[in-house]
Amino acid sequence: MNLDYLWTGFAVALTPTNLLIGFVGAFLGTLIGALPAIGPINGIALLLPIAYTMGLPPESTMILLAGIYCGAEYGGRISSILLNVPGDAGAVMTALDGNPLAKQGRAGEALAISGLASFFGGTVGTIGLALFAPALAALAIGFGPAEYFVLMVFAFATLGSMVGSDPVKTLIGCTLGLMLATVGLDPTSGAYRFTFDEPELGDGIEFVVLVIGLFSISEAINILEHQSKGGEIIKVLGRSLARLEDISKCVWTVVRSSVIGFVVGVLPGTGASVASAIAYMTEKRINDRDGTFGKGDVRGLAAPEAANNATAAGAFVPMLTLGVPGSGTTAVMLGALMLYNIQPGPQLLTERPEIVGGLVASMFIGNLILLALNLPLVKIFARVLTLPNWILVPSILVLSVVGVYSTHSSVLSILLMLGIGVAGWMLRKLDFEMAPIILGFVLGKVMEVNLRNALAISGGDLAILWSSTISQVLWVMAIGIAVLPWFLARRMKRLRAIEAKAEAADLPED
Amino acid sequence: MPIFTRKTKMLTCAMVLFGATTAFAAPEKTECLAGAKPGGGFDLTCRLAANSLLATKAIPVPMQVTYMEGGVGAVAYNHVISKRADDASLITAASSGSALLIAQGKFGKYDASAVRWLAGLGADYGVLVVAANSPIKSLKDLVAAYSKTPNDFPIGGGGAVGSQDWMKAALMAKAAGQAPKSMRYVALEGGGAVVTALEGGHIKIASGDAAEMVAHHTAGKIRILAVMSKERLPGVLKDVPTAKEQGIDVDWTVWRGFYVGPNVSDADYAWWSKTFEKLSTTPEFIAEREARGLFPFTTIGKAFDDRVKADVARFKALAAEAGL
Numbered sequence: 001m002n003l004d005y006l007w008t009g010f011a012v013a014l015t016p017t018n019l020l021i022g023f024v025g026a027f028l029g030t031l032i033g034a035l036p037a038i039g040p041i042n043g044i045a046l047l048l049p050i051a052y053t054m055g056l057p058p059e060s061t062m063i064l065l066a067g068i069y070c071g072a073e074y075g076g077r078i079s080s081i082l083l084n085v086p087g088d089a090g091a092v093m094t095a096l097d098g099n100p101l102a103k104q105g106r107a108g109e110a111l112a113i114s115g116l117a118s119f120f121g122g123t124v125g126t127i128g129l130a131l132f133a134p135a136l137a138a139l140a141i142g143f144g145p146a147e148y149f150v151l152m153v154f155a156f157a158t159l160g161s162m163v164g165s166d167p168v169k170t171l172i173g174c175t176l177g178l179m180l181a182t183v184g185l186d187p188t189s190g191a192y193r194f195t196f197d198e199p200e201l202g203d204g205i206e207f208v209v210l211v212i213g214l215f216s217i218s219e220a221i222n223i224l225e226h227q228s229k230g231g232e233i234i235k236v237l238g239r240s241l242a243r244l245e246d247i248s249k250c251v252w253t254v255v256r257s258s259v260i261g262f263v264v265g266v267l268p269g270t271g272a273s274v275a276s277a278i279a280y281m282t283e284k285r286i287n288d289r290d291g292t293f294g295k296g297d298v299r300g301l302a303a304p305e306a307a308n309n310a311t312a313a314g315a316f317v318p319m320l321t322l323g324v325p326g327s328g329t330t331a332v333m334l335g336a337l338m339l340y341n342i343q344p345g346p347q348l349l350t351e352r353p354e355i356v357g358g359l360v361a362s363m364f365i366g367n368l369i370l371l372a373l374n375l376p377l378v379k380i381f382a383r384v385l386t387l388p389n390w391i392l393v394p395s396i397l398v399l400s401v402v403g404v405y406s407t408h409s410s411v412l413s414i415l416l417m418l419g420i421g422v423a424g425w426m427l428r429k430l431d432f433e434m435a436p437i438i439l440g441f442v443l444g445k446v447m448e449v450n451l452r453n454a455l456a457i458s459g460g461d462l463a464i465l466w467s468s469t470i471s472q473v474l475w476v477m478a479i480g481i482a483v484l485p486w487f488l489a490r491r492m493k494r495l496r497a498i499e500a501k502a503e504a505a506d507l508p509e510d
Numbered sequence: 511m512p513i514f515t516r517k518t519k520m521l522t523c524a525m526v527l528f529g530a531t532t533a534f535a536a537p538e539k540t541e542c543l544a545g546a547k548p549g550g551g552f553d554l555t556c557r558l559a560a561n562s563l564l565a566t567k568a569i570p571v572p573m574q575v576t577y578m579e580g581g582v583g584a585v586a587y588n589h590v591i592s593k594r595a596d597d598a599s600l601i602t603a604a605s606s607g608s609a610l611l612i613a614q615g616k617f618g619k620y621d622a623s624a625v626r627w628l629a630g631l632g633a634d635y636g637v638l639v640v641a642a643n644s645p646i647k648s649l650k651d652l653v654a655a656y657s658k659t660p661n662d663f664p665i666g667g668g669g670a671v672g673s674q675d676w677m678k679a680a681l682m683a684k685a686a687g688q689a690p691k692s693m694r695y696v697a698l699e700g701g702g703a704v705v706t707a708l709e710g711g712h713i714k715i716a717s718g719d720a721a722e723m724v725a726h727h728t729a730g731k732i733r734i735l736a737v738m739s740k741e742r743l744p745g746v747l748k749d750v751p752t753a754k755e756q757g758i759d760v761d762w763t764v765w766r767g768f769y770v771g772p773n774v775s776d777a778d779y780a781w782w783s784k785t786f787e788k789l790s791t792t793p794e795f796i797a798e799r800e801a802r803g804l805f806p807f808t809t810i811g812k813a814f815d816d817r818v819k820a821d822v823a824r825f826k827a828l829a830a831e832a833g834l
Contacts, residue, residue, distance in 0.1 A: 144712030
């Protein structure tokens with residue numbers, strides 16, 4: 001296996017500027033993750049145009065954004081543990097055991113254990129990324145338009161069954177994204193679609209506009225609407241060192257959860273929330289003999305934290321090698337590369353090793369920085385939770401407007417961003433998630449172009465879509481993943497029915 | 511302090527007056543507008559001018575490069591015509607691709623005479639390539655094979671139907687006696703994706719530009735069958751025959767240059783023309799041009815204006831012929 005790119009990457013990531021940028025990213029990321037309102041995707045969406053306007057070279061921007069991404073996965077646990085309010089989607093499961101621990105006066109220990117678990121998960125994920133990226137990139141040459149199309153079908157199938165609680169709403173969100181993706185120059189025929197003779201719409205809806213509108217603006221409106229009513233902050237942190245017995249208890253949990261997190265991250269369309277849920281459930285099934293899970297079991301705390309950090313690294317694998325984002329956040333990072341006119345895909349690793357390598361290397365370094373930041377400085381980060389909304393909301397709005405204007409210097413894009421923000425806020429009120437819209441937008445473009453290219457190659461013969469081995473395997477996986485949840489749900493129902501019966505039978509004896 | 515302020519004010523007044531009466535002086539500040547994202551062809555064109563103008567001290571302060579993305583230069587074109595028609599400090603990057611879009615009516619309601627075409631500073635040339643392991647060794651082979659079984663040859667390019675890459679492929683198809691519209695044409699994202707698709711065997715022919723393909727050609731990944739220039743290109747491509755040498759008279763020059771707003775005065779237009787003319791022979795400029803993989807193409811003032819308009823007329827005919 002050729003890991004030359006990684007050494008190039010370390011050379012890039014270890015320059016003083018990039019080290020500093022990585023540190024800033026990790027620090028900001030932890031802050032962003034700790035804030036209950038904004039997650040990694042909002043943070044990246046906000047900072048991307050700023051980094052771009054500052055004239056940072058692409059590899060430095062990626063290092064900054066990756067630092068924020070990984071940092072947010074660390075930071076998300078802080079408010080989960082202290083407030084019982086998840087700082088981001090990946091930290092939902094962390095609250096289950098983290099908050100009870102804090103209530104027992106072991107908040108400091110919980111933060112330390114979860115910090116260590118995060119570090120381990122992040123490192124395992126990054127090792128996986130470093131090893132798998134070149135292997136997958138080599139495989140990717142076999143991916144022609146037909147195979148990419150089927151890969152997108154697979155991605156949509158995983159999305160429909162995994163992201164969000166309501167598959168119908170997820171699919172509606174995807175469809176909205178797909179529809180938004182059709183605006184602008186038709187990439188195949190060169191015709192303009194839905195542009196209303198407005199040249200500024202010629203390139204379609206800009207990615208930055210859509211992301212900032214959907215995530216930052218709608219979030220700001222959302223915060224204003226629900227003026228803080230979060231839980232009580234636990235002030236007593238207790239001892240802030242992890243007990244050795246707790247650590248040794250968690251070793252296998254963390255190993256298993258890291259692997260689960262990485263694998264789930266690699267699958268397109270699934271993110272940290274899915275990974276941490278699967279990891280938590282798995283550990284509960286394996287270890288929960290005395291019913292301690294959910295009441296402050298350190299293993300229940302370590303599992304989701306290791307998993308969500310490993311996911312962050314895993315999600316980069318398809319993004320860097322195939323140009324297909326593995327999560328909403330990597331979709332935004334993909335947009336960042338395209339902002340620099342860099343087309344992610346199998347050629348990226350050979351043509352721009354400094355970008356891929358720099359990113360991977362910076363994630364190794366970033367995890368070390370994050371561990372160093374998170375263990376001793378956790379009290380400072382905890383203070384962020386007291387940031388009042390009258391500072392937070394205006395800052396988000398100002399950064400959004402400045403960011404979009406500086407990237408596209410057009411008033412139309414600001415109006416578009418505000419419009420999208422309001423629409424996004426209304427969709428949120430209807431319990432829609434924003435990530436499927438973004439993924440539908442990104443994947444939809446790739447899907448359309450590749451379908452049409454595949455049919456151009458075959459002269460309109462649909463058989464090209466299932467003629468190669470790669471596409472056949474992908475079809476089987478797509479169908480499997482679409483049917484699986486339905487099957488599992490039926491099985492769960494049956495099991496529950498049996499349990500209910502058993503409980504009913506138990507009752508009289510009580 | 512007030513005295514100082516008044517002095518500066520007077521100085522500024524004098525400078526403005528002086529500037530207005532002597533049009534041959536350099537504009538105080540200059541700007542180059544690139545109608546796309548940084549890193550693309552327009553950016554490259556702007557940087558070529560900005561760096562070499564500063565290096566040769568033709569302008570006192572660095573030229574600012576600004577970006578206005580949209581419609582491959584369409585937004586910038588409309589912006590210059592409607593908002594900055596008389597701004598003599600602004601030049602805007604353009605290429606033969608802009609002329610092709612104008613010919614197809616994709617730059618809005620304006621045609622090529624809506625701006626003043628200023629100067630072409632460098633050029634790239636169209637190429638047709640195949641994978642290194644392809645049995646096709648020359649453009650002649652390709653045309654012969656394509657005329658028999660066009661459906662065995664999916665063609666990839668870095669642009670949509672009607673783009674420059676499509677046009678180059680269409681010229682080949684025409685030479686083979688096949689209808690351009692029935693080409694199995696695949697629109698990919700840029701040169702890197704085209705090379706990957708060739709290597710993976712998903713497309714059999716690719717159409718692109720010499721500069722983006724040279725590295726892959728020398729690395730042995732692909733074979734350049736022909737360059738679409740009047741004469742052979744210098745440097746590493748000197749062994750690649752032109753299309754004309756192989757009996758197919760097609761020429762595709764991808765020039766890169768600038769235009770200014772329609773109401774820029776003759777005097778200011780003359781200043782820019784003179785400055786570029788002087789610039790084009792300096793070693794600093796030649797080094798900058800070579801660093802960007804561009805070949806000599808110095809066409810300035812009226813000659814450039816004529817060239818662009820002739821190109822637009824030619825592209826209009828080609829597009830009609832190709833059935834667009």
